[in-house]
Amino acid sequence: MSATAGRLSPRDGLRVASVGLRARPLRAALSALGIAIGTAAIVAILGLSASSQAGLLAEIDRLGTNLLTVEAGQSVTGQDAPLPVQAPGRITLLDDVQALAHTGLMKHEKAYRSSLIPVGNTGGLQVRATSLNLLPVLNTGVARGRWLNAGTVRQPVVVLGAVAAARLGIDRVHADQRIWLGGQWFTVAGILEPSPLATDIDTSALVGYPAAQKYLGYVSIARGEQQAGPPSTIYVRAATGHEAATQALLAPTANPEAPNEVNVSQPSDVLTARAAAAGAFDSLFLGLGVVALIVGAVGVANIMIISVLERRSEIGLRRALGATKRQIRTQFLAESILLAVLGGIVGVLAGIVATAIYASTRHWTVVIPVEAWSGGIASAILIGAFAGLMPAVRASRLPPTVALRTV
DSSP states (O other), X not given: OOEETTEEOHHHHHHHHHHHHHHSHHHHHHHHHHHHHHHHHHHHHHHHHHHHHHHHHHHHHHHOSOEEEEEEEEOTTSOEEOOOTTHHHHHHTSTTEEEEEEEEEOTTOOEESSTTSOTTOOXXXXXXXXXXXXXXXXXXXXXXXXXXXXXXXXSSEEEEOHHHHHHHTOOSOOTTOEEEETTEEEEEEXXXXXXXXXXXXXXXXXXXXXXXXXXXXXXXXXXXXEEEOOOSEEEEEEOTTOHXXXXXXXXXXXXXXXXXXXXXXXXXXXXHHHHHHHHHHHHHHHHHHHHHHHHHHHHHHHHHHHHHHXXXXXXXXHHHTTOOHHHHHHHHHHHHHHHHHHHHHHHHHHHHHHHHHHHHHTTOOOOOOHHHHHHHHHHHHHHHHHHHHHHHHHHHTSOHHHHHTTO
């Protein structure tokens, strides 16, 4: 140990501060555990939140932000206002519309696993007629089986959304796979992948418009003739950069006589809002992490107070050999900070590992914000200094003669 003008070098100070920790490693580990848990919780929460949002934004980019939906709204009297049958044809004529598909919700039709299921057990499933080009417009695919084609669109054939298939207990497709729909059997042709931008499709059983007209009586009168429909939701892919202009034209184009009865939305906005809402819940868990840190600080303070009492003989001996009050105070304060920093480092590493493991299971990019690990270490230093301040001051004020009586 070297001393210059009554001061310890940083290296010697660190060595002296580590003596207490090395002499009682188990107690040091247990007292640092609270700091480690709190720091790990904060790092993991911030890391998982950032990774989740990065994954969601990447999913939005993959699906495209140029998808707009046109839905049937309500009249001024609160009655359902269906879209005109001609709405898809009119929207197709807009300059910036690249692609369009539509579905028609049949509110009175339900889908069941078998004819023996009670009518009231609908499972929240919907039955929709669909145009054949739905999948490329939604940028989704078929997980099992196949999509409707020119032949099956006229037959009692159904394709299930991902959630609908799960609720019906169907996880594979074979030739005899059928469901009870509209009082008759429909053959299941396929199961779709989840569609984040059109969650109503996930809970739907989809049939072709011709089949809906023939087997389910889903018809409306247009220009004196019966036609399948009307559509209840129209999915529109607008030219990139022209979403806002297209969005403004959709309602008056779909229903020129009553544009106020048409709802137009951008599904990617909902997902972005969901990401922001998910961040709001982080505050709660961050609060729990802070509570864990406070508990850890109390534990470190207790350990340091006990350490001062147990080491009075050491303090007295050092004071008798010429150590100043400042050196004694620095020793115990440094020991407390060192204890908290060790807990903080372990907590940061544990938080990063937890984030990496969970993010990999969800196929997210692992994102650890700088403020997560730097804030964890900084919090540990502050907690160590705060928790060790009072014991360090008490140790420095201990008279040598009193301390040496315990030798």
